[in-house]
Amino acid sequence: MRSLLPALLAAASLLAGCEKKQPAQAPAAPATPELKAPAAPPPASDVILLGEVGSLTGAEATFGQSTHEGIQLALEQANAAGGVNGKKLEVRVYDDQGKPEEAANAAVRLINQDKVKLILGEVASTNSLAMADKAQAAKVPMVSPSSTNEAVTQKGDYIFRVCFIDPFQGYAMAKFARETLKLQNVAVLQDNKSAYSTGLTGVFQLRFAEMGGKVAGVESYSKGDTDFRAQLTALKKAKPDGIYIPGYYTDVGLIARQAQELGLKAVLLGGDGWESEKLFELGGSAVDGSYYTNHYSPDSPNPATQAFISAYKAKHNGKVPDSLAALAYDAANVAVAALRKSKSLEGPDIRDALAQTKDFDGAAGKLTLDEKRNATKPAVVLKVENGKAVFAASVSP
Amino acid sequence: MSGVGSAGSERPAELLLECQGLHVAYGAIQAVRGVSLSVRKGEVVALIGRNGAGKTSLLRAVSGMLRPADGRITLEGKDITGMPSHLLVARGMAHAPEGRGIFPNLTVEENLGLGAWLRTDADGVAADEAWVLSLFPRLKERWAAAAGTLSGGEQQMLAISRALMSRPRLLLLDEPSLGLAPQVIQLIFRILADVNGKGVSILLVEQNAHLALNLAGHAYVLETGEVAMEGAGKALLQSEDVRRAYLGE
């Protein structure tokens, strides 16, 4: 997910090197940019140290912070349930400010200096790709909670993820549009500077046509554009009944407004790049009635999901977890389960245990890790209603 | 420095402009080195010298275009050293700069109008406009033309007229004869004499020493940034050294 989102905060490098070591059973400290603590002593032998890399500051700070909260919750629960064979779990967190080079540095530090057994992270595919090289070379297993770009797990057999990959999202939306919404004629508006967006476009086009629908036309924009009227006017000519916009919320909100302004009546469809409160702020009422695929919905009736939500709410004053928190929670739990099953705490054994993950009942749906170390799991489709995303359907592979 | 014929010529008593020990430098290059000179009320004072002798730099320092490195400038007894140009206009100084400095995309009318920028006496401005146009009737014919389309002589007329529009007590002129035809030069110098006759003191920088010394009551010869000679204009005209060095004889 969010394979691009370049981190442009030059000055934020002031915060470089913030680190924090936190015993997982400690009360939740808010994940703020001020995370700063002296380098912790090496863990005692009755502790298993895990590593986490995330964007705790920078443009995608909310990604890193939600992820951190999910991981913390999972480890607390694991420690309360006796840890791993009597050993407590601890996590060491490094902030990468959303920058790939910082993410790679953090991974190296976790591997060489902190000697962690397993690394959790990152959200953005670009950052996960940078870390994966280091983890694979050192044979330290890495589990990405939410990077959806296909290439991440192709880096090697030590790299896993607990989310579905981009092609599945495209398929899920094509299926939902065709079979549930019964759309005939769908146009596509993609961000042609984002591999995430063009990837989803390709899959959607192919699958929607296979299912008997017609793709009315494909238009492109570039991330950061604010005027999409030319593309929308061109698409309007084909009189589409739906428009698939596999972009990010910052652009999608405006596209929705401008489509409405131009009198386009089509249903808007999208992917997990839409997931943000900002979508409703930027799109206003124009995004009402749209649908997008996502990893998780807090409205999902799945018991594992609801159990996670109540635990998270109890810890965070009733705050509803977002999908990044849910995926991070799953990533940490998948890691804990593998550590418990693993023959030893050596990288190859942990790797083998991870690879056997099957029918794991996660907060973001039941998942199995396939031979490519990707999660096979259902996607949810959310509908935007009155400035909120509500559960509409679940689409299985 | 040598005074020439100072005994024979009486300068007016009242000081208008005085420079004392003036130094002007461009970075490491000293253009003016310790020059002292004065312009008395009602005088035409000429500064002659070769290219690069420091004449233009001196003029620029006087009119505030350059800040002197050292020395003191007074105008009517008040210290004006380093004062910015636009404030000096209000104190009665006008400078028609080297290269005439007219604004080519403004009309003749607009250029003249800018000369009276600080004045609020509309009637006086109108009277002065009529006066300069009587001096240079040619400008009236080109009234609405962009100044850039004027001939060199017309541009010089405009530059002098514009400087006069501020009704200055001291007029600084930098090479008014440069690049002009002989008849035009004669016309301009005749008019400068008229202007001086109206009580406007003039500090004139000229390479054409003959013209300048004929007009000037008093003159200074600058050589490599220093005053080499000074004296009455007519007396310098007679000087052997001046004749050999500046009059090509």
Next chain:
Amino acid sequence: MSDFLQHVINGLSAGTIYALVALGYTMVYGVLKLINFAHGDVMMMGTYVGYASALQFKQRGGFGMASVLAIFFLSMAACAAVGWLIERFAYRPLREKPKLTALITAIGISFAVSYGFQMDWGFLPGPNPRAFPEVIRRQPWLTLLDGEVTLWNWQVISFAVALGLMAGLQYLVFRTRFGRAMRAVSHDHRTAALLGIHTDRVIAVTFMLGSALAAGAGILFAIKDVKIEPLMGTQQGLKAFVAAVIGGIGNVPGAVVGAVLLGLVEEFVVGYTASSWRDAVAFGFLILVLLLRPEGLFGRVTAEKV
């Protein structure tokens, strides 16, 4: 047919915003002969001031005519102050230095502002985009072709403002005493000073005027495209610069014509070919104009006589 008309409206509407930004660009260039690359970022700052004041009005019960004018006034005044600061402390000390020094400084200011605004310390807004409140209620002004094409009130307002400002600036430059001083300073500020013109003041006022225009442009931009973020000025500023050069930089009507042409060209390229061609064609258009008329469409070759 309806899509063609819609493209024309879209292009004019985009060009209008370019024009408003380009006017400030061209004014500052006209007097200082400086390409003020920070102009787009001044626009961004003005938009954020407008945003902050709009939120205040929103809390106090919505937007009337008076509050809309107040929003414009506040952000234009704030930007005039910012423009004064930039000119006084960044450009004035460099006035006698080579132009390149000032140009690099301008680029530096642009980066400092646009990236600085991405910090979320204190009053700085941080990197997240914001939605500009609907200060002018969006209403169709005219519907054409059986409702297929709509001309919106805000499009008409922006266009009228752009034309009005163009006429106003043209009047200022060519018909007023201050304009005459601007033109004199533009040609040669030293000679202008010899005539008693306080050149620093003329330059500062021009800069403040240009910056205030940028703020107005920013708010009209935000009314059109809603999303504001710290990097918004960079793209709009670049496009406006291209428009100003096409029209003949330093020329007021040229900036507007160049901007409208650029907006239309971009619109038709995206609408009828592919969006990836947009910037290539826009800059190709710039190069073509510069090849055929190096002084821009409306620029004049002045008889520079020394």
